[in-house]
Amino acid sequence: MSVKENVELVRGFFAAFGRGDLDAVIEAHTEDVDSQAPVSRTPCALPWAGPRQGRTEVRDYFRQIVDTVRPEPFEDVVFTASDDRVVVEGHNKGTVLTTGNVYEHDWVMIFTIREGKVGRFRMYYDPADIETALTN
Numbered sequence: 001m002s003v004k005e006n007v008e009l010v011r012g013f014f015a016a017f018g019r020g021d022l023d024a025v026i027e028a029h030t031e032d033v034d035s036q037a038p039v040s041r042t043p044c045a046l047p048w049a050g051p052r053q054g055r056t057e058v059r060d061y062f063r064q065i066v067d068t069v070r071p072e073p074f075e076d077v078v079f080t081a082s083d084d085r086v087v088v089e090g091h092n093k094g095t096v097l098t099t100g101n102v103y104e105h106d107w108v109m110i111f112t113i114r115e116g117k118v119g120r121f122r123m124y125y126d127p128a129d130i131e132t133a134l135t136n
Contacts, residue, residue, distance in 0.1 A: 001084075001113060001116055003081045003082065003083070005116075006081055006084065006085075006086050006111075006113045007079050007081045007086055009028060009086075009111075009113060009116065009117070009118070010079065010086045010088060010111050010113075010118075011079070012024070012028065013025060013028045013111075013118065014074065014077070014088075016028065017062075018073055018074075020066070022059065022062050022063070022066070025062055026055050026058060026059050026062070028117055028118055029055055029058055029117055029118045029119075029121075030055075030114055030115065030117045030118065030119045031054065031055055032053070032054055032119075033052075033053070033054060033055060033058055033117075033118060033119060033120070033121065034051075034053060034119070034120045034121070035051070035052040035053075035057070035058050035061065035120070035121040035122075036050065036051040036052065036121070036122055036123070037049070037061070037109075037121070037122070037123030038123055038124065038125050038126075038127050039122050039123065039124050040127065044127040044128075044131055045127075045131050045134060045135070046068075046127050046130060046131065046134070047064045047068055048061050048064040048065050048068070049127065058121075067097075068096065068097060068098075068134075069094045069095065069096050069097060069103070069130070070094055070095045070097060071092055071093070071094035072092060072093045072094055073092075074090045074091070074092045075090065075091045075092060075093075076089075076090055076091045077089070077090040078090070084112055084113045084114065085110060085111065085112055085113070086110075086111045086113065087108065087109070087110050087111075088108070088109045088110075088111070089106075089107070089108050090106070090107055090109075091104075091105070091106050091107070092104070092105065092107065094130075095133075096130070096133045096134050098134070099133060099134065099135075099136065101132075101133035101134070101136060102133060103129040103130045103132070103133040104129060105125050105126060105129050105130070106125065107123060107124060107125035108123070108124045108125070109121065109122070109123045109124075110122045110123075110124075
């Protein structure tokens with residue numbers, strides 16, 4: 001795929017997530033996708049944290065997110081791409097469903113495209129704001 005097609009694939013991923021279409025989100029991934037979010041060497045209390053392998057585990061990841069928080073639309077999203085990589089920088093806010101507390105953070109996502117789908121995904125952000133919102 002071309003760089004432009006890779007960016008469009010990732011834009012489609014964001015659009016599907018934004019409208020709550022988890023089937024389309026999962027379909028954008030390879031069967032053996034390698035995913036991790038947040039990427040951190042420090043364990044955290046987020047129910048969705050950690051590495052995931054394959055579509056079934058990635059579906060669980062997204063299900064845990066939507067069952068725990070209600071994110072607002074992503075803001076200040078910037079796409080940068082080269083070869084098979086699409087890097088996305090952004091900002092988002094959301095609400096923890098059980099506490100009503102709001103969280104807010106900046107993040108970077110790196111998508112590696114293989115055979116027209118996301119084959120590797122990494123999300124980098126500081127989970128402290130969401131952890132605080134979960135427990136206070």
